[in-house]
Amino acid sequence: KAGVTQTPRYLIKTRGQQVTLSCSPISGHRSVSWYQQTPGQGLQFLFEYFSETQRNKGNFPGRFSGRQFSNSRSEMNVSTLELGDSALYLCASRSSGRTKESQYFGPGTRLLVL
Amino acid sequence: DQQVKQNSPSLSVQEGRISILNCDYTNSMFDYFLWYKKYPAEGPTFLISISSIKDKNEDGRFTVFLNKSAKHLSLHIVPSQPGDSAVYFCAATSGTYKYIFGTGTRLKVLA
Numbered sequence: 001k002a003g004v005t006q007t008p009r010y011l012i013k014t015r016g017q018q019v020t021l022s023c024s025p026i027s028g029h030r031s032v033s034w035y036q037q038t039p040g041q042g043l044q045f046l047f048e049y050f051s052e053t054q055r056n057k058g059n060f061p062g063r064f065s066g067r068q069f070s071n072s073r074s075e076m077n078v079s080t081l082e083l084g085d086s087a088l089y090l091c092a093s094r095s096s097g098r099t100k101e102s103q104y105f106g107p108g109t110r111l112l113v114l
Numbered sequence: 115d116q117q118v119k120q121n122s123p124s125l126s127v128q129e130g131r132i133s134i135l136n137c138d139y140t141n142s143m144f145d146y147f148l149w150y151k152k153y154p155a156e157g158p159t160f161l162i163s164i165s166s167i168k169d170k171n172e173d174g175r176f177t178v179f180l181n182k183s184a185k186h187l188s189l190h191i192v193p194s195q196p197g198d199s200a201v202y203f204c205a206a207t208s209g210t211y212k213y214i215f216g217t218g219t220r221l222k223v224l225a
Contacts, residue, residue, distance in 0.1 A: 105157030
């Protein structure tokens with residue numbers, strides 16, 4: 001079974017631009033969560049999608065948004081990029097979303113904002 | 115407000131000895147806890163978990179202990195191996211299925 005894939009792996013943007021990151025979960029998994037990892041902050045939860053609906057949301061500004069498609073693939077969008085948005089963005093999938101099972105993470109997209 | 119805390123950013127241990135990684139939480143609603151390991155340029159991988167109805171769970175060299183009254187969990191790795199060198203994250207969740215992660219502890223196992 002293929003793992004969670006994320007594209008692109010690396011991205012360089014400038015302040016004020018917007019960016020879209022993509023995540024393909026493990027086949028059959030319906031829950032996709034997004035996290036931001038920065039040094040000293042660990043993994044900060046952004047949001048979770050389950051069956052195309054946002055089920056949970058972290059404490060991030062409205063510039064961060066996401067969506068999930070009917071095939072469970074998910075995209076995350078960040079508008080009006082700021083220098084502080086430079087981070088590793090990780091997505092994670094799990095199957096049913098109803099049990100406290102482990103999540104499976106992708107390799108992440110490293111975003112650098114100049 | 116950091117609901118899950120890992121107060122030691124780094125830890126060095128000799129190969130063959132025990133590694134103990136600690137994690138504290140503040141939210142008493144958390145009822146499931148997990149440990150993940152992360153190598154550079156890779157996503158975190160699941161190691162071991164524990165439900166709040168237990169106080170210990172073992173899987174090979176890895177054991178997780180949960181002290182609910184102290185809101186504290188720890189991961190023991192025995193014996194430690196150089197391949198265990200990585201960043202370890204603890205995470206907690208409740209009925210909302212929202213996973214809250216700690217800031218991570220970088221473990222270095224010295225050969």
